[in-house]
Amino acid sequence: MKERFEKFGSRSALLIGLPIGILFSIFVMIITLFPMIDFGIMFIGGQIFWNPIIWGGLISLVFNFLLWNAGKKIDSNLRKNLSKIKTSFLFTLNINIRLFSLIGLLFIIGAFLNHQELNNTNSIMNIIGISIVITILTFIVATIITTFTIGLGIIKLTSRKTSTAKIG
Secondary structure, three states: OHHHHHHHHHHHHHHHHHHHHHHHHHHHHHHOOOHHHHHHHHHOOOOOOOOHHHHHHHHHHHHHHHHHHHHHOHHHHHHOOOOHHHHHHHHHHHHHHHHHHHHHHHHHHHHHHOHHHHOOHHHHHHHHHHHHHHHHHHHHHHHHHHHHOHHHHHHHHHHHHHHHHHHO
8 A cells, every 4th residue: 555655656747747847847958058058068177067868867867767756755754744845855865965966066077178278287176175065055056846746745635635535
């Protein structure tokens, strides 16, 4: 029975999170077409990040995996009598920590690959620092917004499905 409720959470996470994640990805790709944003991303070592294999393959697969695994924990958190807001925060935090760690790592790898063009250790450290700060700030904003929007929607849908299944 527990596995059945875990699947409700995972399916809800994919049902809501995946289309929104895809739309967000498309939005990010469109935004980066503007020259100043594109130049800024290139400057901080983002070339590897915008590689289609990375964005379309690695990040997409990791995002699906994170949604599925975080969704499995929704029912158990709700059964522990955690509020829906707290459950949504834990769900969102679980996904965002891992996803933004990957994104930060990609920026750092990109900065090191870009090192030959920079020929200066201080420049590479500045670029890595800027990349980390941008990633952390984006992580904080995304976690707050997602907790009260998408995450809460996933939690409510899972809650409805599991409560209906327990009654029926």
